[in-house]
Amino acid sequence: MLLLWLACNSTPAPVVCQDLAASLDQDICRSKRIGTLDTPQAAELEVVLIADPVVQGAAVMRWIEKNNKHWNPQQVLPLCDQLKGRDRGSCYRRVQSAHLNR
Numbered sequence: 001m002l003l004l005w006l007a008c009n010s011t012p013a014p015v016v017c018q019d020l021a022a023s024l025d026q027d028i029c030r031s032k033r034i035g036t037l038d039t040p041q042a043a044e045l046e047v048v049l050i051a052d053p054v055v056q057g058a059a060v061m062r063w064i065e066k067n068n069k070h071w072n073p074q075q076v077l078p079l080c081d082q083l084k085g086r087d088r089g090s091c092y093r094r095v096q097s098a099h100l101n102r
Contacts, residue, residue: 030049030059
């Protein structure tokens with residue numbers, strides 16, 4: 001009975017993204033982790049590890065939507081630099097227009 005109680009009340013071990021078998025699963029895991037990060041520098045370090053450009057773009061845009069109001073655009077733009085093509089342009093516009101969302 002004690003073991004059952006301990007098992008139910010213990011916190012699950014954190015998921016280590018690189019331990020997941022599929023590359024897409026790793027990317028989704030990292031995308032979710034980016035949402036919990038507070039600084040653009042920390043988010044940038046994690047976003048470079050995402051291989052799938054769609055997952056990468058979505059992760060960056062979600063982070064910006066949540067955190068952009070708290071940071072100077074010059075601090076956030078390097079995060080946009082990790083994206084390619086139209087995603088990068090969209091990211092730049094979103095960062096530069098944060099004042100419209102305040």
